[in-house]
Amino acid sequence: MxxxxxxxxxxxxxxxxSNKAQNLQTxxxxxxxxxxxxxxxxxxxxxxxxxxxxxxxxxxxxxxxxxxxxxxxxxxxxxxxxxxxxxxxxxxxxxxxxxxxxxxxxxxxxxxxxxxxxxxxxxxxxxxxxxxxxxxxxxxxxxxxxxxxxxxxxxxxxxxxxxxxxxxxxxxxxxxxxxxxxxxxxxxxxxxxxxxxxxxxxxxxxxxxxxxxxxxxxxxxxxxxxxxHENPRKLGTITGKVSWRDSAITTKPEGVILTSKKNNRFWIYLPVDNDGRFSTLLPKGEYVLTPGKLAFFSGYTFYKANSSITKTIKVKEGILNDEVNYYLQPEKTPYFEEEGNFLYDISENGKQKIDETIKAHMQFYGIEGVAFAALKNGKITYHNTYGVKNNYTKEKVTEETLFEVASITKPVFAYAVLRLYEKGLIDLDKPLYEYLPFDIISDDEYSKLITARIVLSHQTGLPNWRRNGVLKFKFKPGTTFGYSGEGYEYLKRVIEKITNKEINEVLNEEVVTPLELEHMYFKKNEYAAKYKSSGHYNSYPGKIDLPENPWVAGCLITNAKSFAKFIIALQNRKGLKPETFEMMLSYHTNVPQDFRENIWGFDEYMGLGLFVEKTPFGNVLRHSGDNGDFQAVFKLYDDLDMAYIIMLNSNSGHFLLDNIEKILIDVDELSKIKQ
The missing domain is CATH 2.60.40.1190 (Immunoglobulin-like)
Structure with missing residues (x-):
């Protein structure tokens, strides 16, 4: 140094x-x-x-x-x-x-x-x-x-x-x-x-x-x-500590923001050490302390720091000012109604409850933008958009706004692969290395066991993504479940080899065009650049990333209405033979408990590209996606001909994605209907 x-x-x-300023963080x-x-x-x-x-x-x-x-x-x-x-x-x-x-x-x-x-x-x-x-x-x-x-x-x-x-x-x-x-x-x-x-x-x-x-x-x-700053000598220092007023909250605060009372354009973010302490030099004057971050997890419990709880400090120049103690206080989690069956029988009251639930979650958890669509009997019964596509410009989310749906790309790709299977271009059970070896793992005999069926059902034995350029098998392919984006990307390269086409062309030919879908994009283009939302981390917008080279594990950019049409195609068994759909939706492997995303505790299996929940009211086909600053979930209640898709442009939407289903379906009522 x-x-x-x-x-x-x-x-x-x-x-x-030194005894007071030893943690000076300038x-x-x-x-x-x-x-x-x-x-x-x-x-x-x-x-x-x-x-x-x-x-x-x-x-x-x-x-x-x-x-x-x-x-x-x-x-x-x-x-x-x-x-x-x-x-x-x-x-x-x-x-x-x-x-x-x-x-x-x-x-x-x-x-x-x-x-x-x-x-x-x-x-x-x-x-x-x-x-x-x-x-x-x-x-x-x-x-x-x-x-x-x-x-x-x-x-x-x-x-x-x-x-x-x-x-x-x-x-x-x-x-x-x-x-x-x-x-x-x-x-x-x-x-x-x-x-x-x-x-x-x-x-x-x-x-x-x-x-x-x-x-x-x-x-x-x-x-x-x-x-x-005109004069380096006209500075004072503050030292302090930030902590939760409730000692039961064990998550450490990440920092504080100091804003000048005289000039609110003067603000700085100060990180804190492991004990919550901070220290810095400041020009003389009065400053307001506010939380540096609002959202926290302590164990499995979510806390939101109350931003209205502030502390004013006065800095004098040329001295070490008195130590500051700043206590964070959590906001009370609002009550979210969890009763409803509005997906099966949507009414004006149901639409209002959906809107209220989404907006309440957006306000409390800091979610910037949402798009939602409900479907019944092959039609969109309700659609709405909420919030902003960019928290800096405050531009509104509209029907045209595009979202990243991350891993929801996988079932779309699986659908395309099954179309190619029906055309005789790929054998689902032929080892992929016979089409195209996977160089980084080709020395491992397990690489010769990977097939398209094994990839689509997440049984390759490969991790989700390699680390530090190293990719190794975690288990023998075909023996159990192990979610893997690497496997899907390998199959993508195989598909490009056997079709002699880029995957973007394949997806458009096998999915977008035959299903007459609009605004489903896997690659950078002018429309996507114009209408795509920014993703948000902790309410900060990010740059608009558009893939130059599509990756089938998570590149799809679309809107709720457009993706709803793909769900309807699955509902109506469109574009594939009945026996192929049956194979796609069969139970290929059990999904372990720690990877299940259904909140009701139902058994869950992996089909080809889709998760399949086994419920008292029939199979529920689902997939979720999370690219960090974008999140999405869709569910198709197959036997009841109803579905929904929800998309977010934020990293803080997990609770909404879970809780929205609680007002959309009533498990007991649906079980009676099915009987």
């Missing part, structure tokens, strides 16, 4: 209170001070003021080949020029070697530096963009798919002057960024650095604040804060 070269006298004073907030001297952007930092702090860039985000060759260290300095409205940055790297590749321009295959900026720094998640540079190449983030439509206006190489210099083991990235909006004392912007260190046989990415390998541009709130 690069040692701090210089530090203000205030910080030295604060560190003298690593995610820095203060940029005025630079009076003229700085030339030439890769030489001799003209930089000598009293600037050095901030280390040392968090390893990703390691390839799991090696740490050489002695890497890095730090950055910052200052600003008010007359130029410019931010200055100097990033100094010490490394044993630097690798450049002139023939393959990319920031990922050579030593590079990326600057992440969030100039608007909005509480509801303004866009994060990046500038990336190497010795021979520069890259500007493509903001066309960002959740923030104004971000592309802020990203422009004309606003950036930079120079890279390398001498012996030291490399300097020097930058001047002209900001769009005026710099003023107390203004805050989001900022982070990523350094890509490529050595002979390994690669490591280092960051300043972002401590995960998740791209900071995919979600706001992942980067640090830079505060423009």
């Amino acid at each position: 690069q040692l701090i070269k210089s530090i203000s006298s205030l910080l030295l004073l604060l560190l003298s209170y 690593h995610n907030i820095i203060y940029s001070n005025p630079i009076d001297t003229t700085i030339k952007i030439d890769g030489n930092i001799n003209d930089w003021p000598s009293n600037l702090n050095h901030y280390p860039i040392e968090k390893p985000l990703q390691r390839i080949n799991n090696k740490n060759e050489g002695n890497f260290s890095a730090y950055f300095m910052t200052g600003y020029n008010l007359n130029q409205n410019a931010l200055y940055l100097a990033i100094v790297v010490e490394d044993d070697m630097y690798f450049s590749d002139k023939d393959n321009p990319s920031i990922r295959n050579q030593d590079s530096y990326s600057l992440y900026l969030n100039e608007k720094y909005s509480r509801v998640g303004s866009g994060v963009g990046y500038y990336a540079i190497t010795e021979n190449y520069k890259e500007l983030m493509n903001a066309s798919n960002n959740w923030d439509p104004k971000l592309k206006e802020l990203l422009d190489w004309k606003k950036v002057d930079y120079k890279i210099s390398t001498k012996d083991k030291q490399r300097i990235y020097e930058l001047k960024i002209t900001l769009q909006k005026p710099i003023y004392d107390g203004r805050v912007i989001g900022l982070d650095h990523i350094i890509n260190d490529v050595d002979k046989d390994s690669q490591t990415r280092y960051g300043w604040v972002n401590s995960s390998n998740k791209d900071a541009t995919s979600q706001p709130g992942k980067i640090g804060a830079l505060v423009f």
Whole structure:
């Protein structure tokens, strides 16, 4: 770690209170001070003021080949020029070697530096963009798919002057960024650095604040804060602890947000340590403490921190202020009515109850957008949309809004495979390696046992996804249940080989076209780009991802009405022979208890691409999907000719997906009807 070269006298004073300030966490907030001297952007930092702090860039985000060759260290300095409205940055790297590749321009295959900026720094998640540079190449983030439509206006190489210099083991990235909006004392912007260190046989990415390998541009709130501040001496420090008022809640809070009472655009997120403690430097003034995160699990119990429970603190400059104790208080979980049979006999009252249930869950659990459709006797009996497709722009969810339905892609793919089986293009019981070997597991004899039937019924023995590039069998194929996206992707490659077509073409020819489905997309296109919702993590929107190369384990993008037509096709046994449908919906293997998703405790089996619940009122065909920031569930009550599909653009919808069924069906009543 690069040692701090210089530090203000205030910080030295604060560190003298080591017993109270030992957990000082200024690593995610820095203060940029005025630079009076003229700085030339030439890769030489001799003209930089000598009293600037050095901030280390040392968090390893990703390691390839799991090696740490050489002695890497890095730090950055910052200052600003008010007359130029410019931010200055100097990033100094010490490394044993630097690798450049002139023939393959990319920031990922050579030593590079990326600057992440969030100039608007909005509480509801303004866009994060990046500038990336190497010795021979520069890259500007493509903001066309960002959740923030104004971000592309802020990203422009004309606003950036930079120079890279390398001498012996030291490399300097020097930058001047002209900001769009005026710099003023107390203004805050989001900022982070990523350094890509490529050595002979390994690669490591280092960051300043972002401590995960998740791209900071995919979600706001992942980067640090830079505060423009006139005088580094006019700061005070606060230390404190955040905890639950109810000691029975064992989940530790993740952080706090401090907002200036004088200027609500000045806000910072402070992480806490394992004891819930936080500490940082702040300009003098009054601040309001609020929870850094609202949703928590303690065991299997969900808690929501009450955001109206705040604490006001006063910071005095030049001293260590009194320690702050901030207690979180959970909101009471609202009562959700769990009685109803509205799917079987939907009425105006039933539609109202569905709306009330969905909206109440959205409000309490922080779900941004929902689409819902109910079906009976092959027709849509109720459809509605709720909330927003983008929590930053507040654009509403409409009938046309597209959602990722994640693993619900699998039964659609299974349907296509069965169509190809009926055409004689694939034998469901022929080992797949005879069509196309799976190279990464081809040395294992178990690989010769995998068939299409085994893949579609999740019995390959492969894990859901490989880890660190390693893929190994967990059990002998065909002997038990084991959910596997890897298996589905292997079968996809086989299908592409035997049809000599891309899977997108196959899915359209075998599913979308014959079933006359609209707005079911497996690949990037103009319509999907226009109508797709942003996904949300903890209410922050993410960029609009559209697959360039379809993956059948989870790439389908659609809306509730469009997917309802696929459910109707299953209901009406359309497009496949009766005996093929019977095979698809047969019990191929038992689903273990810990993987079942039915809330009633019914036995559950795996068909081909579909889960099959065995209930007193007949088989229920289902599948769910969860891509993190999108969730979805559909269920078809096969013997009763009724179904529903619900889609969410949030990571916090699990309780809604469970509870919605409690008002849609009454198990006792349906059992009587079936009899």
